[in-house]
Amino acid sequence: MSKQPTRRSTTLLAAAIGAVLAFGAVTQVNAQSASERSAQRRAAKESGGKAKPAENQYPNATRTSPEAKASSKGGAKLQKMMDAYDKEKFPEARAQADAIIADTGLNAYERSFAAQIGFQVAYDADDNKAAMDYLKKAIETNGLDNNSHFDRMFVLAQLQLQEDQYAESLATMDRFLNESKSTKPEHLIVKGNALYRLERYADASKVIKQAVDGSPEAKPEWLQLLMATYVENNQGAEAAKIAEQIAAKNPNDKRAQMNVAAVYSQSDMLDKAATVLEKMRAAGQFTEDKDYRQLYSTYLNLDGKEKEAANVINEGLEKGVLKPDYQAYVALAQSYYFSEQANKSIDAYKKAAPLAPDGETYLNLARVLWQEDRIPEAKEAAKQAIAKGVKKPDDAKKILALKGK
Template identity: 90%
Template sequence: MNKQPTRRSTLLAAAIGAVLVFGAVTQVNAQTASERSAQRRAAKDSKPAKQENQYPNATRTAPEAKASSKGGAKLQKMMDAFDKEKFPEARAQADAIIADAGLNPYERSFAAQIGFQVAYDADDNKAAIEYLKKAIEINGLDNNAHFDRMFVLAQLQLQEEQYTESLATMDRFLSESKSTKPEHLIVKGNALYRLERYPDAAKIIKQAVDASPDPKQEWLQLLMASYVENNQGADAAKVAESIAAKNPNDKRAQMNVAAVYSQSDMLDKAAAVLEKMRAAGQFTEDKDYRQLYATYLNLDKKEKEAIGVINEGLQKGILKPDYQAYVALAQAYYYSDQIGPAVDAYKKAAPLAPDGETYLNLARVLWQEDRIPEAKEAAKQAIAKGVKKPEDANKILALKGK
């Protein structure tokens, strides 16, 4: 009969797996209604600059963007209401212009833009999306406005978790505008990532990152996440390292490096990163200590290091004195041949355990040490709390001795 706890299964059960701690990947640059209103007033008070063609390679031939005398008067009335922040009135007038088939495409598309702006300022994204679709479908804007509206539509669809629709919009946008700008490519990559098409996402996100002289950190995080999900551990590690190198004092960036190393089965490197953070006083949360001791417990002959980490965390009051911490400590002591401290840790872990298995392991260790009365008492506790194999506990109870 095996008197000892099964090493691998129990150690892994006690370990808390490392997880990536990405920040939220931005989907659209959201502003509050008041911020957008202030921005709009500032734009109205400034002199409009002559716009250059932002899409010189576009396949679309821009229509004549000009208002008729009849339509111009309607647009002016709508804009007067909009500028005076009479938004329900401006939106109603925009709806009327859009529905008037006698007006030209420019006038109706322009009105759809205003409808979009009013809806968006009111945080009515569902309506805002529909106005953008109308502005694009009516097809009356110049190329700058037309493609800019299409790009905003893709971002709003992404924000509203309409990932398939966002991807379709971006495919059309990139095909017709012929844009290769990284800020455009990244939106398509984001949609692909959220659709769990990780190889495709990684490819286009990397294209965006490579095309940017100073890629945003969230782009790199998205690329790293795509690599992780696609089991490209080495590639993910390189990205994580580059982020951490640029942000040496950013705890989250360093933890991500360690997490990527762990998920890529480079546990020695993960431990080295985490130890450096511990030495720098960056272990301020329970999960920090758990990630490091779990890493050590999954490395060969690193039980003593795990013991040091757990005891430090407990002494500092940062690591919670719960079942997982105590059972990990018990097993680390046991497998480094420190039976006395192992028993003490098991005695702390067993009452906190969800079942009687830890009491049964304690009973086995006590039996091994010929502490029969104590072993029997632990076996009783194991049966009372519930174990998978009560017969194992009963064998200990049947031992000779009080």
């Protein structure tokens, strides 16, 4: 007897897992707007010009905070720059900031402060390259108090991460953590993200887990990042636990449930993946083409679940959610074939073959027709296979040489 149509391996991971792995910077950059700075200055004036001293955010830092004080000469220049900034004359404010930064006769505080304003203007203008350059100048000039100095360093690391400068972001975060001695989860997670982007998954998982464990209520995106790190590091069981944790907190969140199924599939726990997906289907959550594809693909990779795969495909097609394309029809044909429903398999192959990129599907159709002793139809399918192109034309020619009309 001729060669049987072979079960094809189907991609298990749907777009859901792709979404998990597509992180940008975890923490948003915090740039102070002109209106916010004006409000702070007004509040200081209303309180007699004495703003409440800021709490030391980095009490364990190895850096000694310098005296943040402007000279009479520099103070006038800073005031002029700030007036332009507060009046939203941003090009003028940036030009004055550049002049202050370049004036080596001014002290470190004045030049660092001007670099901060240059950063704010550039960042608000979506000029991230210039914004990062200003931050580097503010840090290198070393004139800001510890709160401002380390906050600027942290913002720099985040911008580098957003700009795909992963090695640079990691270097900045290593310096930040070493000098500030911070163990705050919101700081650790940025280092973990940089390590993840650099594909240092074992190192990333340790840092991210430290951030998650150190947070009273870890953010969902932190958990997703930890899960993604485990997936990439082939730690399926750990990834599944995180996915289950996220899904349990969000029972009605479709993406969370799809992620659980995707992680189960990635970890070869296909029966669990199918269970999760079936619950979603029963709940009416299958609203996209990819939903049906993920479930029928899962069934096709489970022994003895071909009938279930066929049911899923037919439901998706009947509802108009699953696209009636080559992949759907060939999967349906295989589902019927391996569940010993030859005639239905033939019907599905007849729909799939004209949509196929080559003649291999016509050849499989010819084989099934031959097995069912439908020789004339088998020969016609073999002709179509040769015309469309197959890897082994001799297999089709054998069918054409069969006796019978």
